[in-house]
Amino acid sequence: MGFAFFFFLSYLIVSMFIVMRKKLNIVENTFVFLLILFVNINVSWIIFEELDLLTVTEDAMKYVGFLLNRSMILPMIIVVYLNLVNRSLKMFKKVLITIISISTVIIFSGISILFDLITYVNWNFIYDAIYFGALHLLAFYAQKLFRKFTFHEVNYS
Amino acid sequence: MILWDTLDLNELSILIILFVGFTIVGLLPKRLPRSITILSLLWGSAGAMFFDFTIGGGLIDFYTVNDSPRYELFDLFYYILFAPFGYLFVYYYDKFNIKKIKFVWYVIAWSLAGLAVNWLFTLLGIIHFKNGYILPYSFPVFLVIQTITGLYYELIKSKNLFK
Numbered sequence: 001m002g003f004a005f006f007f008f009l010s011y012l013i014v015s016m017f018i019v020m021r022k023k024l025n026i027v028e029n030t031f032v033f034l035l036i037l038f039v040n041i042n043v044s045w046i047i048f049e050e051l052d053l054l055t056v057t058e059d060a061m062k063y064v065g066f067l068l069n070r071s072m073i074l075p076m077i078i079v080v081y082l083n084l085v086n087r088s089l090k091m092f093k094k095v096l097i098t099i100i101s102i103s104t105v106i107i108f109s110g111i112s113i114l115f116d117l118i119t120y121v122n123w124n125f126i127y128d129a130i131y132f133g134a135l136h137l138l139a140f141y142a143q144k145l146f147r148k149f150t151f152h153e154v155n156y157s
Numbered sequence: 158m159i160l161w162d163t164l165d166l167n168e169l170s171i172l173i174i175l176f177v178g179f180t181i182v183g184l185l186p187k188r189l190p191r192s193i194t195i196l197s198l199l200w201g202s203a204g205a206m207f208f209d210f211t212i213g214g215g216l217i218d219f220y221t222v223n224d225s226p227r228y229e230l231f232d233l234f235y236y237i238l239f240a241p242f243g244y245l246f247v248y249y250y251d252k253f254n255i256k257k258i259k260f261v262w263y264v265i266a267w268s269l270a271g272l273a274v275n276w277l278f279t280l281l282g283i284i285h286f287k288n289g290y291i292l293p294y295s296f297p298v299f300l301v302i303q304t305i306t307g308l309y310y311e312l313i314k315s316k317n318l319f320k
Binding site for chain 1: 190191192193195196199200202203206207210211214215216217227228233309312313316318319
């Protein structure tokens with residue numbers, strides 16, 4: 001069930017990204033995806049395997065569900081988030097989108113626990129919120145920096 | 158997380174290859190836009206890390222990087238090592254104007270080069286295969302990742318983003 005659910009979520013988030021009106025170009029979207037993939041894989045490995053703050057399932061199919069969440073769903077949610085938040089919206093709406101995005105990722109963590117994909121040992125939802133919030137911040141500023149650094153060579157029209 | 162288990166041949170080799178790799182990147186005449194340069198470097202590292210943490214650790218544990226299964230600082234350096242390879246793949250892809258049948262030969266050549274580097278890494282003690290994994294299994298991995306890299310670069314070029 002866990003595998004099927006997270007496969008469906010992967011399908012859903014990728015489909016949503018494909019059909020949405022994008023504010024970032026393909027290079028920026030790829031940059032953000034790879035950066036978050038790079039950071040999240042490392043941090044996940046350290047908190048799961050090195051610090052034993054969480055444990056991951058040993059069931060093969062559930063483990064694939066965990067991998068989908070770690071390497072596909074979370075980076076894609078942040079890419080979708082950046083495309084939404086980069087629209088010319090009022091600050092209130094930007095904050096609201098940020099809260100919704102972080103909450104979505106936390107809910108997916110909850111579902112991972114529900115389906116026995118992961119187990120919290122010395123971890124809780126507050127730590128999740130701090131970590132996912134930091135990832136959102138990192139992606140937001142990294143994308144701004146990337147655009148600033150490469151602005152003159154890219155045609156945004 | 159530890160810095161290293163024992164500081165010996167594999168750690169020294171990683172530092173040397175890192176230095177040589179980034180020196181080559183720095184010395185080559187500028188050809189790619191800055192955004193593609195950054196992206197190709199990140200692509201190389203993230204791609205290697207994605208495969209390593211998917212089939213080289215956790216439940217599917219086909220190899221160990223460096224001296225121990227624990228996460229070492231030099232593991233991170235090992236993943237950064239792939240950044241220049243990502244850059245060089247795209248750099249020469251662009252320089253040689255790779256298209257159609259050349260694409261297949263280009264990917265095969267890079268996959269064979271990847272296999273040779275993989276073999277060198279086992280000799281230097283940077284990676285250790287286990288649980289039935291053998292060197293030839295890396296060939297399909299290189300074929301897949303390099304085909305995706307080439308096709309993705311074609312997709313980016315087709316968007317006409319650069320002035």
